[in-house]
Each structure stands twice: as C-alpha cells, then as structure tokens.
Amino acid sequence: xxxxxxGTFDPxxxxxxxxxxxxFELGDVTVGLTxxxxxxxxxxxxxxxxxxxxxxxxxxxxxxxxxxxYDHTYRIRRLEEPTGIATEPGFDAIVVSPETRSGAExxxxxxxxxxxxxxxxEVVDHVPAEDGERISSTRIVRGEIDRHGNLTPERTPETx
Numbered sequence: 001x002x003x004x005x006x007g008t009f010d011p012x013x014x015x016x017x018x019x020x021x022x023x024f025e026l027g028d029v030t031v032g033l034t035x036x037x038x039x040x041x042x043x044x045x046x047x048x049x050x051x052x053x054x055x056x057x058x059x060x061x062x063x064x065x066x067x068x069x070y071d072h073t074y075r076i077r078r079l080e081e082p083t084g085i086a087t088e089p090g091f092d093a094i095v096v097s098p099e100t101r102s103g104a105e106x107x108x109x110x111x112x113x114x115x116x117x118x119x120x121x122e123v124v125d126h127v128p129a130e131d132g133e134r135i136s137s138t139r140i141v142r143g144e145i146d147r148h149g150n151l152t153p154e155r156t157p158e159t160x
Contacts, residue, residue, distance in 0.1 A: 001027030004086040004119070005095040006079050008034045008042075008137070010049050012058050013147040015097070015127040015135040020062060022124045023095045024070035032079040032086070033059060042082060047141055052078065083107050086119060093120040 003023045009016055009031075023029045033056055034042065039049045049055075056076055063074045077085055082103065086094050087110045096104045101123050108118040126134035129149030139145050143152055 001092045002090055003027050003029050003093045003095060004032065004091045005029070006032030006034070006084045006086070008039045008049060008055065009059050010055050010137055011140055011147060012062050013135050013137060013140060014149055017062065018127050019095050019097065019124050020066055022122055024066050024072050026093050026122065028072045029063065029074040030085060031059060031063065031074065031076045032084040033076055034079045038079055038081065047138060083110055087111055087114070089116055091119055093122055095122045095124060097126065098123055
C-alpha cells in the first residue's frame with residue numbers, strides 16, 4: 001500500500017511520530033513536507049518556521065529508523081499547495097490528525113473529480129502531553145513542553 005501524509009513538522013514530536021508509525025504500519029510512505037512559502041501561508045498560529053532543508057533533515061532522521069523497523073520505504077517531497085501530493089495517482093491511503101481530516105476529505109473530492117479512487121483515510125488521535133493537553137509544535141516552541149510532551153521545568157504543576 002502507498003501511503004501519503006503531510007505537514008510542516010517543525011519540530012518533530014511524539015504526535016508526529018504517531019502519524020509516521022501508523023503510515024508505516026500500512027505500507028510504503030511518502031511524506032509531503034511543506035515548502036517554506038506554504039508553511040508561512042498556512043500557519044494557524046503565526047510563528048517562525050525553520051527552513052525546509054533543516055526540517056527535511058529532521059524528518060528524514062525520524063523516517064529512516066522507522067522504515068528499517070517496518071521494512072518499508074519512504075520518500076520526502078516538497079509540498080507547494082495545501083492538498084499536496086495526495087491528489088496524484090499512486091496513493092491508496094492518507095494518514096491525518098483529527099483536525100486535518102477535512103483536508104483529507106477535500107483531497108478525496110479532488111481525486112474523484114480527476115477519476116481517481118478515493119484514499120482510505122486513517123485518523124490518528126492526538127498524543128497527550130504530561131498535562132493532558134495535546135502535544136503540538138506551537139507548545140514546544142513556546143517552551144511549555146518538550147518534544148515528548150513533558151512539561152518544561154518552569155511549567156511543572158508545582159510552579160503553575
């Protein structure tokens with residue numbers, strides 16, 4: 001099975017790892033990594049995003065170990081538009097988080113309009129941080145949590 005997923009992945013965290021794991025459970029993986037322009041354009045919360053090549057190196061390091069563990073292949077491609085690579089032929093499934101499910105449904109509409117079969121949509125739940133809130137790149141960048149969802153020393157329950 002050919003599996004697509006996409007995102008900015010800055011920084012890579014345990015929530016992203018859950019998406020990657022599910023994708024590799026299904027088959028060979030193609031990750032659409034947002035271009036610098038698309039990352040700036042689609043940010044829900046304005047913040048600095050590291051350059052594409054830096055983000056690509058981090059995603060590549062994560063995927064390399066997973067691909068070996070699952071005995072599957074992967075590719076990383078630059079995303080220039082929000083619907084990304086998944087509207088192209090050759091994919092069977094897409095892995096998304098709950099808030100991006102509607103994007104996957106839009107991708108299936110585009111695929112159907114192009115005469116392509118819809119993708120199987122796999123929704124992976126958020127990974128909770130130590131405080132029960134979801135792990136997110138924004139929270140990490142703000143210094144609230146680390147990449148594994150642990151509260152940073154200045155944000156422990158004893159100090160809140």
